[in-house]
Amino acid sequence: MNFNYTRIAPTPSGFLHLGNAYSFLLTKALAEKHGIKILLRIDDLDRERYRTEFVEDIFETLDFLEIPIDKGPKSVQEFESEWSQIHRMGLYKSALEKVRDSKLAFACDCSRKKITQMNPTGHYLGQCLDRRIPLDRLDTSWRINTLDSDFLTFTEYPDKKVTDIIPEETAFYIVRKKDRLPAYHLTSVVDDVHFGVDLIVRGKDLYPSTLAQLDLARILKEPQFLACTFFHNELIKGPSNEKLSKSAGSTSIQNLRKEGKKLSDLFLTLGQIIGAKEELRTFEDFKNHVIK
Numbered sequence: 001m002n003f004n005y006t007r008i009a010p011t012p013s014g015f016l017h018l019g020n021a022y023s024f025l026l027t028k029a030l031a032e033k034h035g036i037k038i039l040l041r042i043d044d045l046d047r048e049r050y051r052t053e054f055v056e057d058i059f060e061t062l063d064f065l066e067i068p069i070d071k072g073p074k075s076v077q078e079f080e081s082e083w084s085q086i087h088r089m090g091l092y093k094s095a096l097e098k099v100r101d102s103k104l105a106f107a108c109d110c111s112r113k114k115i116t117q118m119n120p121t122g123h124y125l126g127q128c129l130d131r132r133i134p135l136d137r138l139d140t141s142w143r144i145n146t147l148d149s150d151f152l153t154f155t156e157y158p159d160k161k162v163t164d165i166i167p168e169e170t171a172f173y174i175v176r177k178k179d180r181l182p183a184y185h186l187t188s189v190v191d192d193v194h195f196g197v198d199l200i201v202r203g204k205d206l207y208p209s210t211l212a213q214l215d216l217a218r219i220l221k222e223p224q225f226l227a228c229t230f231f232h233n234e235l236i237k238g239p240s241n242e243k244l245s246k247s248a249g250s251t252s253i254q255n256l257r258k259e260g261k262k263l264s265d266l267f268l269t270l271g272q273i274i275g276a277k278e279e280l281r282t283f284e285d286f287k288n289h290v291i292k
């Protein structure tokens, strides 16, 4: 196995929590093991939820976790002036042109509320496919029709070949949002290709997203993304077995620091959560536990 770049790709939409810390530290452990460089890529095109203090929290958290960044911004100012996704809008626009040329995109004007009314799971089932709404109509998103999408194959870390199809959850994934900004799947693929990422570490909850992104990479003809290795990590819960969310105060890294907790305390807590038999006190302990 020979990797060049992995990445840490947080979204500034809330304060980072123990689950994010786990994923970042796992990325660092893999980077050390294989001599991979780490890119910091902050996904900031969700402008409604964006707040500068969340970007600050990302830098403070990486500092606290002692995670070295080889490529990417080192401060909020550097991020905003050089690394924001706003500066890569040209790349996203040309990708959207390729999507349009593929004839696989269709416009959809459904609201979140309407989608849930149509299907209680919240999964969109392609209701606008046959309406043939012009792609340029205002207030419509662009979705991809994957009904004819073939099997997708990729490598799950370390070297397991996986073949799968897109699940219902992302069968009509969005590539352009109603506000005309490129959507998460599109920016994620374009950025990973742009920065030469070849090992992607993400939570198991993003597995349907991985398949959507592989489908999109095939449409965009990006063999580099199709050759990426993916590590879908287990999702961890909080110390009281609660689901972690960016709004939950008690498990936010910021809160732990305010309580005067040290990095060794965080490893101890993580160790208990992931069921380590031995006490985890240092990054080395953590690394030895998570990477066999």
Ligand SMILES: [Zn+2]
Pocket: 107, 108, 109, 110, 126, 127, 128
């Ligand atoms: Zn629709």
